[in-house]
Amino acid sequence: MKPKITDRIATGVIIGIAGIIMAILAGLIVYLLYRGLSHISWHFLTSPPQSFKVGGGIGPQLFNSLYLLVLTMIITVPLGVGAGIYMSEYAKANKLTGFIRLVVEVLSSFPSIVIGLFGLLVFVNLFHMKYSLAAGALALTVFNLPLMVRITEQALRGVPREQKEAGLALGLSKWKTIQSIMLPMAFPAIMTGTILAAGRVFGEAAALLFTAGMTTPKLDFTNWNPADPHSPLNPFRPAETLAVHIWKINSEGRAPDAPEIAAGASAVLIIIVLLFNFGARMLGRAIYRKFTATK
Amino acid sequence: MNSPVKRENAAADRVSHFPKHIREEWVGRVYVYACVALLVVTIFSIVWFIASKGLTPFVSGAIRIQDLLTGRVWKPEGEPPLFGALPFLAGSAYVSFIAAAIAAPFGFCAAVFMTQIAPKVGRRVLQPAIELLAGIPSVVYGFVGLSVIVPFLRDTFPGQGFGILAGSLVLSIMILPTVTSIATDALSTLPAGLKEGSFALGATRWQTIYRLILPTTLPSLLTGIVLGISRAFGEALAVQMVIGNAPHVPTSLLQSAATLTSIITLEMGNTVGGSLHNNTLWSLALILLVMTFLFVFIVRLLERRAKR
Numbered sequence: 001m002k003p004k005i006t007d008r009i010a011t012g013v014i015i016g017i018a019g020i021i022m023a024i025l026a027g028l029i030v031y032l033l034y035r036g037l038s039h040i041s042w043h044f045l046t047s048p049p050q051s052f053k054v055g056g057g058i059g060p061q062l063f064n065s066l067y068l069l070v071l072t073m074i075i076t077v078p079l080g081v082g083a084g085i086y087m088s089e090y091a092k093a094n095k096l097t098g099f100i101r102l103v104v105e106v107l108s109s110f111p112s113i114v115i116g117l118f119g120l121l122v123f124v125n126l127f128h129m130k131y132s133l134a135a136g137a138l139a140l141t142v143f144n145l146p147l148m149v150r151i152t153e154q155a156l157r158g159v160p161r162e163q164k165e166a167g168l169a170l171g172l173s174k175w176k177t178i179q180s181i182m183l184p185m186a187f188p189a190i191m192t193g194t195i196l197a198a199g200r201v202f203g204e205a206a207a208l209l210f211t212a213g214m215t216t217p218k219l220d221f222t223n224w225n226p227a228d229p230h231s232p233l234n235p236f237r238p239a240e241t242l243a244v245h246i247w248k249i250n251s252e253g254r255a256p257d258a259p260e261i262a263a264g265a266s267a268v269l270i271i272i273v274l275l276f277n278f279g280a281r282m283l284g285r286a287i288y289r290k291f292t293a294t295k
Numbered sequence: 296m297n298s299p300v301k302r303e304n305a306a307a308d309r310v311s312h313f314p315k316h317i318r319e320e321w322v323g324r325v326y327v328y329a330c331v332a333l334l335v336v337t338i339f340s341i342v343w344f345i346a347s348k349g350l351t352p353f354v355s356g357a358i359r360i361q362d363l364l365t366g367r368v369w370k371p372e373g374e375p376p377l378f379g380a381l382p383f384l385a386g387s388a389y390v391s392f393i394a395a396a397i398a399a400p401f402g403f404c405a406a407v408f409m410t411q412i413a414p415k416v417g418r419r420v421l422q423p424a425i426e427l428l429a430g431i432p433s434v435v436y437g438f439v440g441l442s443v444i445v446p447f448l449r450d451t452f453p454g455q456g457f458g459i460l461a462g463s464l465v466l467s468i469m470i471l472p473t474v475t476s477i478a479t480d481a482l483s484t485l486p487a488g489l490k491e492g493s494f495a496l497g498a499t500r501w502q503t504i505y506r507l508i509l510p511t512t513l514p515s516l517l518t519g520i521v522l523g524i525s526r527a528f529g530e531a532l533a534v535q536m537v538i539g540n541a542p543h544v545p546t547s548l549l550q551s552a553a554t555l556t557s558i559i560t561l562e563m564g565n566t567v568g569g570s571l572h573n574n575t576l577w578s579l580a581l582i583l584l585v586m587t588f589l590f591v592f593i594v595r596l597l598e599r600r601a602k603r
Contacts, residue, residue, distance in 0.1 A: 007499035014412060017404035018421055024468060025424045028431065028439060035442070082330030090327055100331060103338050106591050109522075110584070111529020113556050114345065117563070117580050121344045125568075142337055149334070173316035175323025196430070203432020206531040209560065246434045247532050250441055259442070266438045273430050 029270065036267020039260045045268070048218075049245070054257045058265050060216045063232055064133070064239035068212060069202055071137035071235060072144060077194060079141070080148020081183075087149060088156040089178055108146035112207040115142050119211035131238040136212025143207050144197055151193030155186035192284030199276030203269060205243035213238035214248055242269055342584065349581025351574045352378075358571075363578060369542040369558075371572040378575045380582070382544045386552040389459050389545065390534060391527035394466035395474075399520050401467075402474030407504055410482040422479075429472035437536035440465040445537055454549040457539030462554070465533050470523035477519030481512040481601070514601035518594055525590035529583060531556035555579050 043057060050056030087104075091097040119139030129135040159182045167177035183190075216239055219232045226233040240248070246265045249258045352358045358378050366379020405425065409417030444464050449456030485508060493503040509516075539551025540561060559576055566573040 003499045003502055007501040010501035010504070011412060014404045014408050017401055018408040018413075018417075021401065021405055021428075021471070022421065022424055025428055028428075031439065031443065032435065079330050079333060082327045083334055085323075086327040086331045090324070100335065102591075102595075103335055105594075106588065107334065107338050109525055109529075109587050109591055110341065111531065111556065111587065113529065113531040113559060114580055114583055114587070115341070117559070117577070118341045118344055121348060122340065142341075145334065145337070171316070173320040173323075175320045176316065178323065199430050203430075203435070205432070205434050206556075206560070210563065214564075243432050243434045246438060247536070250434075250438055250536055262438055263442075266435050269432055270435055273432065274427070277427060277430055 029274075032263075032267050032270050035263040036265075036270075039264035040267060044264055048216075049261070050255055052254055052256075054255065056255055056257075056261060058242060058245060058261070058268065060219050060232075061240055061242045061245040061265070062268065063219070063221075064212075064216060065202055065241040065243070067232070068133055068136055068140070068208075068239060068241055069198055071133060072140040072201055073194070073198060075137060075141045076144045076148050076197075080145050081152045081190065083145070083149045084152020085156065085178060085183075087153040089174070089182075104146045104149055107142070108150075112143055112204060113209075115139055116207035116210045118142070119207065124211060129236065131211065131213030131215075132236045133212055133239045134235045136208050136239065136241075137235075139207045139211040140201050140204060143204065144201055147197045147200070148194070151197065152186070152190055155189035155193065156182055158189060159185045188284050188287040191287060192280045195276055195280035195283065199273050199280070202276065203243050203273055205241070205247050208241055208244050209247075212241060212244070214240050214244055216240045345577065345581055345584050348574065348577040349584075350578070352571060352578055358575065358578075363575070367544055371562075371566075371575070376571065378571075380555070380579060382542050383553050383555045383558050383579065384582070385544050386459070386538065387528055387554040387556070389552070390462040390466055390538070390554060391524045393459065393463035393548075394470055394527045395520050395524045397463065397467035398471045398474045398523055399516075402471055402478050402519065402523075403509075403516060405471075405475045406478035406482050407508075409479055411500065411504060411508075425472045425475050428468065433469065433530060433533040434536075436465050436469055437533035440533060440537040448549065452549050455539065455551060456549075457537060457551045458547075458549050459538070459545050459552050460548040462534045462538040462552075463548075465537055466527040466530060469530065469533065470526050473526055474519040474523045477522065478512070478516050481515030481519075482508065485511065512601075514597050518597045518601065521590060521593050521597065525587065525594075528586055528590070529556060531560050535560050555583055559583075 045057065045062060046059040047057030048060050049058065083104075087097075087100070091100065116139055119135055119142070123129050123135035123138050124131060127135075156178075163181055163185055164177055167181040168174065172180075217237055218230060220228075220230045221232055223231040224233055225231050226235065228234060229237055231237075242265060246262055246269065249255070249262050249265075255261065352363075353360050363378055363380050364384070365381055366377060367381050368377045368379045369382060370377040405421060409421055440461055444461050445456040447456070448454070448458075448461055489507065489511070490503055493507050494500075498506070534554055535557035538553060538557055540553045540557050541551040542553050542558070545552040559579055562572070563576050566576065
């Protein structure tokens with residue numbers, strides 16, 4: 001009789017803990033939305049922040065985050081996919097490959113602040129980029145590359161062997177087979193992974209403190225000349241992102257309504273992250289259906 | 296007849312007449328090899344740059360390495376300036392170990408729930424929930440910690456609420472996905488016969504889990520915990536927001552403390568590049584880097600055990 005009772009209790013505890021985890025997540029999201037939604041308005045989303053007055057917004061920060069994300073992805077995706085192709089198709093089972101795997105593993109376990117400091121030394125100081133979007137994007141590339149490599153490698157390994165063999169049997173070169181048969185097959189998985197990675201990059205802050213900087217110049221959103229210092233598109237201007245902004249107002253915010261701004265900005269951030277997550281899932285499913293012609 | 300010039304021409308001819316698929320192959324190869332080379336170059340330059348900066352204070356003789364590691368007083372502006380990093384080392388170690396101690400049982404139970412008790416509910420509800428937890432940005436965790444956990448601790452216990460416990464609680468939620476996903480992988484790759492054999496002998500589910508599944512998957516579970524500790528050790532902003540950042544070795548969970556990452560975030564921007572204070576902060580970054588290597592090494596050892 002006794003083991004049965006212990007079994008019951010243990011099962012109860014395990015189910016209880018699973019319930020607690022769900023409750024924590026639900027509580028987190030409900031709390032953030034409850035605190036933040038009332039503060040979100042069109043004005044809040046588009047106007048610049050105020051240092052000492054009530055009524056500041058997060059317009060430039062929101063734009064910076066999205067623009068930085070685009071810049072990062074333009075650099076990361078080709079590099080990550082290339083290295084991922086190597087890992088799944090070209091790497092032989094030898095010591096060198098083992099070493100490269102170790103490199104990817106170590107790179108993905110570096111704390112993001114260490115990558116931020118590396119960015120400060122190399123991109124900001126050595127390459128004279130100053131605190132800029134470009135430096136931030138390069139630091140985020142370092143942060144994001146291992147993830148991209150892993151996503152691509154797994155996606156390519158998921159392609160059935162027969163597909164590849166059929167391509168090679170037709171006399172295509174290995175590269176052509178990868179390019180025109182395997183990559184399209186792996187595309188949905190790579191796409192999904194990339195969007196998830198993008199969500200992660202969007203919320204990253206520690207690597208940006210010392211690369212993209214903690215300030216934003218006055219932006220003129222009618223000026224689309226990328227070389228102008230006041231143009232939002234200029235990649236060599238400093239840019240404070242939404243996540244960095246949240247950190248800054250929480251630790252040294254002087255505006256009287258700083259807690260509300262932090263709450264509103266956190267709600268915006270979490271909504272965007274949720275959109276990325278659900279978007280990735282839905283898009284992945286939609287593309288998969290289209291490619292495989294299943295319903 | 297076979298003059299060098301002629302031979303060269305022939306070679307050039309051969310190059311330009313390389314069949315298309317061979318040229319294609321070369322383009323592809325050069326591209327992927329370049330990408331991988333860049334990865335390797337990146338990691339070496341990270342190590343090189345951080346190490347050369349971080350070693351400066353020791354090389355110049357300004358600080359002795361043992362003073363940095365064992366000194367208990369951090370007074371960079373004092374006369375003479377004191378650079379003891381023990382408080383930060385202790386702070387980092389405390390928060391990450393306590394966070395892992397909280398996250399480990401939760402992660403294990405979640406994994407058991409998903410693989411042994413209710414796989415369907417697990418896959419449809421709990422798994423996405425845990426992935427979402429992993430996707431929430433660290434500053435948002437910091438904000439929630441600051442506006443929920445810190446006030447709660449302040450009202451419930453003596454003290455300001457900022458401190459080791461607040462930091463550990465925030466971190467434990469942040470590393471829960473890491474611990475859970477690795478535990479889930481380990482549990483779901485167990486051979487089915489193992490479990491069925493145990494049931495056939497009349498063992499209950501809990502007996503099977505506790506006596507059989509837990510010991511068999513222990514190395515993998517430990518891997519998850521070490522990875523969790525590693526993440527917690529390097530996490531910067533969320534911890535910085537809730538830990539209080541007082542540079543002394545904490546003697547209680549409720550006391551405000553500081554970590555390696557939090558002190559770097561706070562002070563790096565306020566010091567002049569090239570000054571001793573600034574260089575010593577780079578030494579702290581180097582310690583973080585070395586710790587990362589140590590964690591990767593431990594994980595590798597554990598993985599080798601898990602494979603056997």
